[in-house]
Amino acid sequence: MRGPFSFQTEQVGNFRVSAIARNGCLGHNRSQTLRGPMLDTAARKLIDPPLNAIGRNLAGRGVTADGVTLAGLALGLLAAFCIAVGWPLVALVPLLASRIADGLDGAVARASKTTDFGGYLDIACDFLFYGAIPFAFVLMDSANNAIAGAFLLMSFYFNGTSFLGYAILAEKRDMETSAQGIKSLYFSNGLLEGTETIVFFVLLCLFPASFAMLAWIFGTLCFATATLRIVAARRVFTTKED
Numbered sequence: 001m002r003g004p005f006s007f008q009t010e011q012v013g014n015f016r017v018s019a020i021a022r023n024g025c026l027g028h029n030r031s032q033t034l035r036g037p038m039l040d041t042a043a044r045k046l047i048d049p050p051l052n053a054i055g056r057n058l059a060g061r062g063v064t065a066d067g068v069t070l071a072g073l074a075l076g077l078l079a080a081f082c083i084a085v086g087w088p089l090v091a092l093v094p095l096l097a098s099r100i101a102d103g104l105d106g107a108v109a110r111a112s113k114t115t116d117f118g119g120y121l122d123i124a125c126d127f128l129f130y131g132a133i134p135f136a137f138v139l140m141d142s143a144n145n146a147i148a149g150a151f152l153l154m155s156f157y158f159n160g161t162s163f164l165g166y167a168i169l170a171e172k173r174d175m176e177t178s179a180q181g182i183k184s185l186y187f188s189n190g191l192l193e194g195t196e197t198i199v200f201f202v203l204l205c206l207f208p209a210s211f212a213m214l215a216w217i218f219g220t221l222c223f224a225t226a227t228l229r230i231v232a233a234r235r236v237f238t239t240k241e242d
Contacts, residue, residue, distance in 0.1 A: 055107025
């Protein structure tokens with residue numbers, strides 16, 4: 001994003017709500033983001049420069065952002081298949097490749113053409129991927145993983161709903177944030193985000209016998225993330241619009 005930025009902060013529980021005012025050709029916009037002990041913002045500073053360079057190269061070769069998104073989904077589903085048939089270590093290769101593709105699609109879009117549909121497709125594919133991996137571990141060992149897997153998927157459902165609901169209200173108020181890169185949807189931060197989830201999935205693949213224990217822990221943290229987001233949303237969205 002271009003233009004000068006100014007910041008105002010307000011404490012909301014364990015989160016800091018930041019208001020980002022952007023003045024430029026699009027006028028004055030106000031953005032509020034939730035900041036907790038997450039990794040995505042820090043990771044963005046490291047991965048965005050190389051991803052943007054690769055994205056420009058791919059866009060110059062005629063590769064489309066939607067194509068990269070679908071390729072990433074295919075790799076993610078391949079990883080889920082490998083897990084389901086009992087090859088969790090093999091699954092690491094397509095799993096990590098799918099997440100690289102997930103970062104590249106936005107870079108390709110920024111280097112060529114960004115569309116609302118592209119953002120919609122990206123989030124839909126992400127949610128399918130995030131559900132497919134736990135489901136694959138349940139298929140791999142239903143006797144030991146079913147209950148913990150169901151709890152984990154329920155926590156993903158709750159967390160995803162709180163995230164998308166926040167994005168809808170943020171769009172209604174013309175709020176914007178670039179804390180995790182330029183996105184088609186408003187990304188409210190939380191205790192757990194994409195980076196933490198990928199680390200969690202990698203741990204599951206490395207230690208599949210510990211799936212149940214890890215799922216209970218991560219699922220509990222997802223519930224905490226969603227609950228804190230709702231608390232922060234109540235503070236942000238019960239005020240009158242500017």
